[in-house]
Amino acid sequence: MDYQSMLSLALPLGVAIAAVGSALGLGRAVGSAMEAIGRQPEAAGKIQTAMIIGSALIEALTIYALVVFFIANGKIGG
Amino acid sequence: MIGLVIHKLLMLAPTWLPSIVAIASGGGGHEAAGDAHGGGHSSGPPHLPSLLGLLFAHDSAAYLWSNPIYAIATSLIMCSVSFVVYRKRTMIPGKLQNFLEVLVEGMFDFFKSIMGKEAKRYLPFLGTLFFYILINNFWGLIPLGHSPSTSINVTATLAITVFLYAQWTGISRLGFVGWLDHLAGSPRDVISWCLVPLMVPLHIIGELAKPLSLALRLFGNITGEDVLVAAFVGLGIAALSFMHSPVGLPLNLPFIFLGMLLSLIQALVFTLLSSIYILMMLPHEEHH
Numbered sequence: 245m246d247y248q249s250m251l252s253l254a255l256p257l258g259v260a261i262a263a264v265g266s267a268l269g270l271g272r273a274v275g276s277a278m279e280a281i282g283r284q285p286e287a288a289g290k291i292q293t294a295m296i297i298g299s300a301l302i303e304a305l306t307i308y309a310l311v312v313f314f315i316a317n318g319k320i321g322g
Numbered sequence: 323m324i325g326l327v328i329h330k331l332l333m334l335a336p337t338w339l340p341s342i343v344a345i346a347s348g349g350g351g352h353e354a355a356g357d358a359h360g361g362g363h364s365s366g367p368p369h370l371p372s373l374l375g376l377l378f379a380h381d382s383a384a385y386l387w388s389n390p391i392y393a394i395a396t397s398l399i400m401c402s403v404s405f406v407v408y409r410k411r412t413m414i415p416g417k418l419q420n421f422l423e424v425l426v427e428g429m430f431d432f433f434k435s436i437m438g439k440e441a442k443r444y445l446p447f448l449g450t451l452f453f454y455i456l457i458n459n460f461w462g463l464i465p466l467g468h469s470p471s472t473s474i475n476v477t478a479t480l481a482i483t484v485f486l487y488a489q490w491t492g493i494s495r496l497g498f499v500g501w502l503d504h505l506a507g508s509p510r511d512v513i514s515w516c517l518v519p520l521m522v523p524l525h526i527i528g529e530l531a532k533p534l535s536l537a538l539r540l541f542g543n544i545t546g547e548d549v550l551v552a553a554f555v556g557l558g559i560a561a562l563s564f565m566h567s568p569v570g571l572p573l574n575l576p577f578i579f580l581g582m583l584l585s586l587i588q589a590l591v592f593t594l595l596s597s598i599y600i601l602m603m604l605p606h607e608e609h610h
Contacts (some may be wrong), residue, residue: 300591304535307542314367314545 262309368552372468389470452593459585471544481533484596492603547581
């Protein structure tokens with residue numbers, strides 16, 4: 245197997261696995277935020293802000309995988 | 323007196339420092355990942371054409387310096403709006419002054435909830451950083467615009483600026499010995515002193531990882547949303563290509579809105595993390 249086939253197989257797979265991880269993390273984070281809002285609806289604004297910020301940090305890890313994809317993508321194609 | 327001038331210059335650093343460093347690092351070159359250089363046309367991720375790309379040749383200076391040009395346009399917009407309002411400020415504000423006051427007060431309340439009473443001192447730096455990154459991100463969403471945040475040079479410049487400012491804050495507020503003590507984990511008893519050779523490399527690596535993560539997060543998110551919009555533009559054109567129509571379906575419209583939300587969130591997260599890094603350098607009560 246030459247390196248191009250390997251890269252073409254591995255790069256999207258890497259991004260997909262990172263997406264699974266971040267989906268699980270985001271599900272937990274947003275789920276907890278929903279519970280907290282249900283418990284105390286007056287604090288919905290603050291909880292929402294904290295949830296958005298936390299989601300952006302969790303999302304960043306998938307973005308690192310995407311960045312690696314972009315960097316290695318140029319190598320495919322000889 | 324000179325310290326005050328330097329202090330004010332440092333506070334306004336997000337406006338002038340990124341332009342200078344981007345120019346010094348070779349024009350921030352318009353290198354999209356997978357872009358063709360020289361020989362064959364390797365197809366990288368799809369990108370929409372920008373105004374400079376349509377007006378000038380792709381190897382002319384005006385196109386290769388797209389990123390600094392759009393970044394300086396951002397600075398000019400911010401400076402001119404502030405200048406116009408500042409010249410004719412009144413006690414009972416007009417519409418534009420009112421709008422800017424809402425923005426500044428919103429930022430102030432946001433940072434007060436994080437930094438407490440230190441917020442007033444660092445508000446100029448952090449507020450400018452937020453709006454600079456926000457308008458930079460928005461350039462990519464208007465047609466024929468190109469966002470400078472899609473270049474790792476620009477985002478790394480901003481991250482390094484924040485990193486240097488945080489370290490400078492630590493050194494100037496804690497003193498040089500206090501800053502080294504903070505890096506060593508504030509040893510107070512025998513066990514902490516024995517752990518110092520472990521804590522110093524750990525803290526140094528942690529401090530270096532922060533600008534890296536800031537730069538990569540902003541770069542990856544904004545490039546991703548740009549590529550997403552461009553991909554859906556291509557899809558919209560391909561959807562109507564069977565009837566050879568000159569226009570395509572506007573399939574990218576919902577993704578423009580998603581891009582606006584993501585740009586706002588990324589600017590907010592960058593500024594929030596910068597404020598937390600600066601806050602960590604200031605004297606605070608609890609020790610880790």
